[in-house]
Amino acid sequence: MFRWIPITNYHVWQLQKIAKALSILTVTVFIIGNIICAFCKDRVVATDEWYELKDGFPLFTDSDRYINILQSYPHNPGVKITFHTMRQGESFWDVARRNRISMETLIAANPFLTTLTASEGTAIVVPHEDGVLVACDSITDPWRMSKKLEAHREVSGEYLPHFFEIFSLDDIRFVFFKKAVPVIVNDSLEKLYSVRRTFRTPVRGFYTSLYGDRVDPIFHGMRFHNGIDINARYGTPIRPVRKGIVNFCGWRDGYGYTIMIQHDEGYESLYGHCSKILVEKGDMVETSTVIGRIGSTGRSTGPHLHFTLYHHGKVINPILFVW
Numbered sequence: 348m349f350r351w352i353p354i355t356n357y358h359v360w361q362l363q364k365i366a367k368a369l370s371i372l373t374v375t376v377f378i379i380g381n382i383i384c385a386f387c388k389d390r391v392v393a394t395d396e397w398y399e400l401k402d403g404f405p406l407f408t409d410s411d412r413y414i415n416i417l418q419s420y421p422h423n424p425g426v427k428i429t430f431h432t433m434r435q436g437e438s439f440w441d442v443a444r445r446n447r448i449s450m451e452t453l454i455a456a457n458p459f460l461t462t463l464t465a466s467e468g469t470a471i472v473v474p475h476e477d478g479v480l481v482a483c484d485s486i487t488d489p490w491r492m493s494k495k496l497e498a499h500r501e502v503s504g505e506y507l508p509h510f511f512e513i514f515s516l517d518d519i520r521f522v523f524f525k526k527a528v529p530v531i532v533n534d535s536l537e538k539l540y541s542v543r544r545t546f547r548t549p550v551r552g553f554y555t556s557l558y559g560d561r562v563d564p565i566f567h568g569m570r571f572h573n574g575i576d577i578n579a580r581y582g583t584p585i586r587p588v589r590k591g592i593v594n595f596c597g598w599r600d601g602y603g604y605t606i607m608i609q610h611d612e613g614y615e616s617l618y619g620h621c622s623k624i625l626v627e628k629g630d631m632v633e634t635s636t637v638i639g640r641i642g643s644t645g646r647s648t649g650p651h652l653h654f655t656l657y658h659h660g661k662v663i664n665p666i667l668f669v670w
Contacts, residue, residue: 390516390517390518391416391420391421391422391517391518391519391520392517392518393405393412393416393484393518393519394518396409397409397412397413398413398458398482399533401531401533401534402495402531403485403488403491404481404482404483404488404491404492404531405482405483405484405519406458406459406482406531406532406533407458407459407482408458408459408533409459410457410459410469410470411470413458413459413472414430414470414472416519417430417472417521418430420521422504422505422506422517422520422521423504423505424480424504424505424521424522424523425480425502425503425504425505425521425522425523426474426475426476426478426480426503426504426523426525427474427475427476428456428472428473428474428475428480429473429475430470430471430472430473431470431471431473432468432469432470432471433465433466433467433468433469433470433471434467435467437465437467438465438557438666439453439463439465439471440554440557440666440670442471442473443670444553444554446473446475448473448474448475448476448477449477449528449670450463450670451477451479451528451529451670452474452476452477452478452479452480453471453473453474454529454532454536454540455478455479455480455481455528455529455532456471456472456473456474456480457471457472458482458532458533459533460533460536461533461535461536462535462536463536463539463666463667474523476525477525477526478523478524478525478526478527479492479496479523479524479527479528479529480521480522480523481521481522481523481524482519482520482521483506483519483520483521483522484518484519486506486520488506488522489502489504489506489522490502492522492524493524495530495531496524496527496528496530497527497528497530500524500525500526500527501524501525502522502523502524503522503523503524503525504520504521504522504523505520506520506521506522539667542668543667543668543669543670545589546588546589546668546669547586547587547588547589547634547669548588548669548670549577549585549586549587549588549616549618549652549654549669550577550579550583550584550585550586550641550652551579552577552578552579552583552651552652553577553578554575554576554577554578554666555576555577555578555651556572556575556576557572557575557666558572558573558574558575558664558665558666559571559572559664560572573655573662574617574619574653574654574655574656574662574665575653575654575665575666575669576651576652576653576654577651577652577654578649578650578651579641579650579651579652580641580650581622581640581641581642581643581650582622582623582640582641582642583640583641584637584639584640584641585606585618585621585637585638585639585640585641585652586634586635586636586637586638587608587616587632587633587634587636587638588610588616588634588654588656588668588669589608589610589611589614589616589634590610590611590631590632590633590634591608591609591610591611591614591616591631591632592608592609592629592630592631592632593606593607593608593626593627593628593629593630593632593638594607594608594609594615594628595607595628596624596626596627596628597624598644598645599619599645600645601619601645601646602617602619602620602644602645602646602653603619603620603621603642603643603644603645603646603647604619604620604621604622604623604624604639604642604644604645605617605618605619605620605621605645606618606621606624606626606638606639608632608638613658613659614656614657614658615656615657615658615660616654616655616656616657616665617653617654617655617656617657618638618639618652618653618654619645619652619653619654619655620641620642620643620644620645620647620650620651620652620653621639621640621641621642621644621652622639622640622641622642622643622644622650623639623640623642624638624639625637625638625639625640626638626639654669656668656669
């Protein structure tokens with residue numbers, strides 16, 4: 348189709364000269380641009396002492412360094428984040444509830460946490476939506492993490508180096524997997540996190556009172572609260588936190604209509620203030636079984652579920668298992 352265009356060796360030679368000049372120009376711009384960026388642009392720096400590797404992924408142990416990196420992070424981490432300093436008497440569940448995110452999201456965004464008991468003055472990272480914030484020290488980490496998650500998730504965030512960043516590669520990049528839950532946590536939380544995943548929340552709602560000392564809403568003095576109160580609408584279905592066998596159902600002083608279920612590994616759960624009991628003693632129940640409905644029976648100021656958890660007969664903090 349181009350027979351009418353006369354192409355001679357001269358034209359070929361000219362085209363070769365242009366191609367060569369463009370190649371030299373491209374390489375020159377690439378080298379100069381990278382040199383300029385290397386000197387003018389701050390890298391994201393993280394040393395090995397600031398984190399530990401687990402399954403090849405960096406989990407920060409130095410909270411101050413971690414917070415500082417994210418506060419000055421020059422790229423898009425894939426999610427909007429803010430920073431919060433824990434106040435006296437405030438729990439991580441308070442922060443999660445106030446920001447409408449899950450505890451799993453908070454745990455993933457703060458890999459340095461070794462306990463879920465909050466201390467006043469602790470600075471934490473708070474993502475604005477549910478998901479997993481992951482620190483990566485390799486461009487293959489986002490792909491590897493997407494394979495580890497229960498459902499393969501699309502990664503968001505700027506984790507690939509730009510054209511002029513080859514000479515100044517960051518030590519760490521952050522990515523975010525929306526609506527995912529973490530599959531890797533530090534060794535300190537590993538056992539608790541593994542046990543937690545075998546439990547389910549008995550009813551969805553706001554935690555209006557947590558485990559520990561509190562001002563009693565009826566008698567107004569300080570009293571120990573041996574469970575958590577979950578506010579929900581009257582008649583909302585209640586389900587077991589784990590499969591088991593019903594070992595008590597009926598009226599119990601203070602708790603009103605109450606259900607108790609024995610589970611494996613020495614766990615026992617109590618569900619108080621029910622309006623209705625829908626099971627009988629000796630029934631085997633699954634996490635999908637509706638065992639009762641939210642009410643306000645017994646010593647109660649309004650419809651809610653009082654939930655207590657025992658382990659080998661000893662009361663334990665249920666918030667560690669049913670967030």
